Amino acid sequence: MADSRNPREMSTRAATARTVWAPPSTLPEVTPQEGYGYRWIATHVYGRELNTNVSLRMREGWVPVKAADHPELMASVGANGNVEFGGLILCKMPKETIRARDEYYAQRQNAQATSVDNTFLRENDPRMPLFNEKRSQVVFGRGS
DSSP: OOOOOOOOOOOOOOGGGOOOOOOSSSSSOOOOOTTTTEEEEEEEETEOOOHHHHHHHHOOOOOOOOEGOOOEEEEBBBBBBBBBBBEEEEEEEHHHHHHHHHHHHHHHHHHHHHHEEEEHHHHHHBBSSSSSOOOOOOOOOOOO
């Protein structure tokens, strides 16, 4: 009787791989520019302007992206020639500035966490420790 099965080496997993579906992004995709990071910044929420939010982000170093620099996003040109979409404005910042900003906030978070830990452990008493290592020891065969 002839064996009609294919050898295992002849079959490939790629042919039987599942197709993964993900929902589309609600914001248009930006073609990245070398050395810059991008972020959408809220300008309006429920029809109300957020001038303080935009002003704060501009002082942080975010710069609005001009629609002329990204022709793939020309469908979402705002009043000033910036890329705007649904109450958001596309901004960019140099990656070095983004990295420095992230390091600043990481140091701030670590300082706050250390402060909270120190304040909590200040209340520690050796007679009743706050953090007691839960170790037990089982000994067999010992007489009383």
